[in-house]
Amino acid sequence: MGSGLPIFLLITCLQVLVIAAVTDSGDLSALNAVKSNWMNTPPSWIGSDPCGGGWEGIGCTGSRITYIILTGMGLSGTLTGDIGDFPELQTLDLSQNKGLTGILPSTIVNLKKLENLFLVDCSFNGPIPDGIGSLTRLVSLSIASNNFNGPIPPSIGKMSNLSLLDLTDNKLSGTIPVSDGTSPGLDLLLNARHFHLGKNLLTGGIPPNLFSSNMKLLHVLFDSNQLNGSIPSTLQLVQTLEVIRLDRNSLTGPIVLNFTNLPNLSELYLSNNKFSGSIPDLSAKNLLTYVDMSNNSFDASLIPPWFSSLQSMTSLIMERTQLQGPINATLFSPAQLQSIVLSYNQLNGTLDLGTNYGSQLLLIDLQNNSIGEFAQGTGYSKELLLHGNPFCQKTQSSEYCIAPQQKNSSYATPTGNCVARSCSAQQLFSPNCNCANPITGILHFRSFSFSDFQNGSYYILLQAAMMEAFKSDKLPVDSISLSFPLMDANDYLEVRLDVFPSGDYVFNRTGFSVITSQLNNLTFFTRPDAFGPFFFTLNTDNYFTGSNKSSNTGIIIGAAVGGSVLMLLIIMAGVYAFHQRKMADRATQQMNPFASWDQNKANGAAPQIKGVLSFSFEELRKCTNNFSEVNALGAGGYGTVYKGTLPTGVVVAIKRAKQGSLQGEQMLVYEYVKNGTLTDCISEHGSYVVREVKTAMDNQRTKDSGNLNDILDPSLDLTKPVKGLERFLDLAIRCVEELSAGRPTMNEVVKELENIQQLAGFDNNVERVSTSTTYSETTEESSYHPYTKKVFFEYSGSFPHSEIELQK
Numbered sequence: 001m002g003s004g005l006p007i008f009l010l011i012t013c014l015q016v017l018v019i020a021a022v023t024d025s026g027d028l029s030a031l032n033a034v035k036s037n038w039m040n041t042p043p044s045w046i047g048s049d050p051c052g053g054g055w056e057g058i059g060c061t062g063s064r065i066t067y068i069i070l071t072g073m074g075l076s077g078t079l080t081g082d083i084g085d086f087p088e089l090q091t092l093d094l095s096q097n098k099g100l101t102g103i104l105p106s107t108i109v110n111l112k113k114l115e116n117l118f119l120v121d122c123s124f125n126g127p128i129p130d131g132i133g134s135l136t137r138l139v140s141l142s143i144a145s146n147n148f149n150g151p152i153p154p155s156i157g158k159m160s161n162l163s164l165l166d167l168t169d170n171k172l173s174g175t176i177p178v179s180d181g182t183s184p185g186l187d188l189l190l191n192a193r194h195f196h197l198g199k200n201l202l203t204g205g206i207p208p209n210l211f212s213s214n215m216k217l218l219h220v221l222f223d224s225n226q227l228n229g230s231i232p233s234t235l236q237l238v239q240t241l242e243v244i245r246l247d248r249n250s251l252t253g254p255i256v257l258n259f260t261n262l263p264n265l266s267e268l269y270l271s272n273n274k275f276s277g278s279i280p281d282l283s284a285k286n287l288l289t290y291v292d293m294s295n296n297s298f299d300a301s302l303i304p305p306w307f308s309s310l311q312s313m314t315s316l317i318m319e320r321t322q323l324q325g326p327i328n329a330t331l332f333s334p335a336q337l338q339s340i341v342l343s344y345n346q347l348n349g350t351l352d353l354g355t356n357y358g359s360q361l362l363l364i365d366l367q368n369n370s371i372g373e374f375a376q377g378t379g380y381s382k383e384l385l386l387h388g389n390p391f392c393q394k395t396q397s398s399e400y401c402i403a404p405q406q407k408n409s410s411y412a413t414p415t416g417n418c419v420a421r422s423c424s425a426q427q428l429f430s431p432n433c434n435c436a437n438p439i440t441g442i443l444h445f446r447s448f449s450f451s452d453f454q455n456g457s458y459y460i461l462l463q464a465a466m467m468e469a470f471k472s473d474k475l476p477v478d479s480i481s482l483s484f485p486l487m488d489a490n491d492y493l494e495v496r497l498d499v500f501p502s503g504d505y506v507f508n509r510t511g512f513s514v515i516t517s518q519l520n521n522l523t524f525f526t527r528p529d530a531f532g533p534f535f536f537t538l539n540t541d542n543y544f545t546g547s548n549k550s551s552n553t554g555i556i557i558g559a560a561v562g563g564s565v566l567m568l569l570i571i572m573a574g575v576y577a578f579h580q581r582k583m584a585d586r587a588t589q590q591m592n593p594f595a596s597w598d599q600n601k602a603n604g605a606a607p608q609i610k611g612v613l614s615f616s617f618e619e620l621r622k623c624t625n626n627f628s629e630v631n632a633l634g635a636g637g638y639g640t641v642y643k644g645t646l647p648t649g650v651v652v653a654i655k656r657a658k659q660g661s662l663q664g665e666q667m668l669v670y671e672y673v674k675n676g677t678l679t680d681c682i683s684e685h686g687s688y689v690v691r692e693v694k695t696a697m698d699n700q701r702t703k704d705s706g707n708l709n710d711i712l713d714p715s716l717d718l719t720k721p722v723k724g725l726e727r728f729l730d731l732a733i734r735c736v737e738e739l740s741a742g743r744p745t746m747n748e749v750v751k752e753l754e755n756i757q758q759l760a761g762f763d764n765n766v767e768r769v770s771t772s773t774t775y776s777e778t779t780e781e782s783s784y785h786p787y788t789k790k791v792f793f794e795y796s797g798s799f800p801h802s803e804i805e806l807q808k
């Protein structure tokens, strides 16, 4: 301990007293307010520094919260108006939290920088706020599978960059809004690729001016609503269209679209409406793969000859479409054809499959027609359903006459070259032969181009595409398994998905959320042609069971202090208290360094300054050998001090608040100093530290002598004068005033530090250099020193008016 001690001591004092945080105070209080209405927030949400303190699901740029991704965390509760208080927020994804209920507060419209809003598969209700169109930067708006009601706000039309509009599976009513000169509408969304409005209660007609040739829509999905009127011919102006779903509405009239104008149309769902007139001519549609026009009131007609000319067609579903007359064998010839369903029509004559039927053909459904004869012996061995035809009255025993049963595909991604083991309760055997806890859910494809659900080649492509995306995003995915495909009552293809973790048996919350969140992102991977857009629902409700009680992992605020003797100060304070038994209680209260950091206070009681480390409970538990008594250095009225060694080799003293005396765990980390107590230090130095510094400062002022520099620790390396040093020292001296009335409040300390920082011209934009995850990179103790490296205090909020706790 050289003559540098006094200054060091004072600097150290301040540094510890203003334990730093990174997060902007406005963002912090908004997040605390939002958090207070939720249950099951991640256990890492402790303390008051979301950006610097490793709050899972929270992402920051500098001190500002820019994303909140809490997909599938089992959150429950409501959203309050505070959700609008994140001015820099770009992505908000609370999807797959079925416990989230209540309305979407209208303050959401204040998130002016928001680009992605995902609230898929939660339980929100009430109307979508009218003013939502103020979110003009929005690219993805996906609120599928909630209970939202009321109309689609016309203001959505103001989101000029919107690509994905997914309102599927809610209770939205009213008409589809279009602009009318005064108010906006969906027709203004010229950058939109997806209009997903299915499974709602929308009424009225499809407005003709909804569509224009300037649009870039790929998917128009209006299925399962109560839309009436006819299909506007303007739909064919949108030449980019690939999937049209208008099924399950009350649409009427003849279909007058000229499909020649939709060159990329691949899937067309018009079933379960009241269309009349003739069956639309799809003859030039060479890319068409899946067509369902079942259950309409078309004029009775012969099978259109162009049926057999669709070379890409895999599935032609024409149940109850008033088809009559004979069946020409050429109908079965398209090379890709997998399923042809012509049940409940009046087809008659003799059925002859010929010998040129497609090699992929696996289902011919002709139930309930008027087919009298079947020319057998053509070698066709796949499913053929003739139940309900006159043919079956004659030959009831025929295998083709049995009433069909629902068959489910049993496809499952095969496991590698290994013998399957049985795994423990929550684990599954992965395709890569490990037992692990997967993320499990259902992919609901809203369109698809095939009907051979048993054919593994489709899922292998899908699996490969997803794996590639996970890998290129460096997400911790080992393998994925797809299984049990089936078609649901709305003609959505459901496929079970299991995503297995890499490197470990389980995902941590961040991994879990980010992966699940990408499953809400339609552009995350390039879907193989066979698969249309989808949404994801989570089956894993309790992946992270228990463990959200904050008492297990606590607030841990670490001050990395260069050359600190602060720990000794604390110990001395403890001794002081001990000797003043009468005042012991009060003293303990006053000196407790944790006392004022009530983490539950909305304004975030913990001081927030950049450049200070924080550690996880786990890290500190490890480095003290589970807070072993052997490592205890001493105990005071407010807790125990342990000695510990960080993985970097730095020896620290860890002060752990008395358990049970405060909520959660609070800890302070100081650099460990070997040479006995502070008293030892001071006597070794042979003088009264504070007085010595004061004298030096006075001398500096009055006599202009170099006295002050003489007592500075040389490791501070203040070869050049530093602006504000004196004010800093002044503040330090005030910190150690005898009487508490003479000491500044935390608020004052931090404000003054901020002023000093400005005075000294420190770069305020320096990124925080150290967090619990990166501290190992900064091993040199001097790295943390405010005057030697660019790690600075940054005042970012107000603090409770508690007094400085430390005494001399």
Ligand SMILES: *[C@@H]1O[C@H](CO)[C@@H](O)[C@H](O)[C@H]1NC(C)=O
Binding pocket: 136, 137, 138, 160, 161
């Ligand atoms: C829309 O996106 C473009 C390109 O990303 C961007 O330049 C523009 O500012 C965005 N518009 C709005 C209103 O955010």
Ligand SMILES: *[C@@H]1O[C@H](CO)[C@@H](O)[C@H](O)[C@H]1NC(C)=O
Binding pocket: 203, 204, 205, 228, 229
């Ligand atoms: C469509 O339904 C609305 C009520 O939802 C009704 O007022 C309107 O007349 C209907 N239009 C047609 C063409 O049937």
Ligand SMILES: *[C@@H]1O[C@H](CO)[C@@H](O)[C@H](O)[C@H]1NC(C)=O
Binding pocket: 239, 240, 241, 263, 264
């Ligand atoms: C049709 O799809 C092809 C291939 O994706 C694309 O290049 C082309 O631009 C699309 N045509 C239209 C009209 O969108």
Ligand SMILES: *[C@@H]1O[C@H](CO)[C@@H](O)[C@H](O)[C@H]1NC(C)=O
Binding pocket: 258, 259, 260, 261
């Ligand atoms: C459909 O459009 C094509 C090209 O625009 C045109 O050649 C054809 O005559 C139209 N068909 C009908 C029935 O209008």
Ligand SMILES: *[C@@H]1O[C@H](CO)[C@@H](O)[C@H](O)[C@H]1NC(C)=O
Binding pocket: 271, 272, 292, 294, 295, 317, 319, 320
């Ligand atoms: C047609 O309607 C009947 C009920 O009337 C229904 O059972 C059947 O599934 C529908 N077919 C299709 C392909 O939607």
Ligand SMILES: *[C@@H]1O[C@H](CO)[C@@H](O)[C@H](O)[C@H]1NC(C)=O
Binding pocket: 324, 325, 326, 346, 347, 348, 349
């Ligand atoms: C098949 O049905 C058509 C139209 O209903 C009818 O004209 C024709 O006579 C029928 N043919 C046979 C063989 O029953």
Ligand SMILES: *[C@@H]1O[C@H](CO)[C@@H](O)[C@H](O)[C@H]1NC(C)=O
Binding pocket: 305, 328, 329, 330
């Ligand atoms: C079946 O259709 C083909 C081509 O459309 C035609 O050449 C053939 O004569 C038809 N066969 C019968 C039995 O009508």
Ligand SMILES: *[C@@H]1O[C@H](CO)[C@@H](O)[C@H](O)[C@H]1NC(C)=O
Binding pocket: 344, 368, 387, 388, 389
């Ligand atoms: C055929 O369909 C008609 C009308 O839907 C129905 O009344 C009849 O029972 C059906 N026949 C058989 C055998 O299913």
Ligand SMILES: *[C@@H]1O[C@H](CO)[C@@H](O)[C@H](O)[C@H]1NC(C)=O
Binding pocket: 406, 407, 408, 486
């Ligand atoms: C097919 O799967 C559905 C949904 O999982 C189930 O309800 C049904 O019983 C299954 N049918 C058969 C034949 O296994």
Ligand SMILES: *[C@@H]1O[C@H](CO)[C@@H](O)[C@H](O)[C@H]1NC(C)=O
Binding pocket: 360, 455, 456, 457, 458
């Ligand atoms: C599965 O589908 C692929 C692609 O359509 C096809 O090439 C293959 O022959 C099919 N396999 C079987 C067993 O049908």
Ligand SMILES: *[C@@H]1O[C@H](CO)[C@@H](O)[C@H](O)[C@H]1NC(C)=O
Binding pocket: 476, 503, 508, 509, 510, 511
């Ligand atoms: C979560 O897991 C990812 C990848 O496995 C890892 O990079 C990250 O550090 C983990 N986060 C925590 C808080 O353990």
Ligand SMILES: *[C@@H]1O[C@H](CO)[C@@H](O)[C@H](O)[C@H]1NC(C)=O
Binding pocket: 091, 116, 521, 522, 523, 524, 525
């Ligand atoms: C969706 O995925 C794409 C491709 O990986 C990526 O560029 C985009 O940022 C993702 N969107 C969100 C909201 O994560």
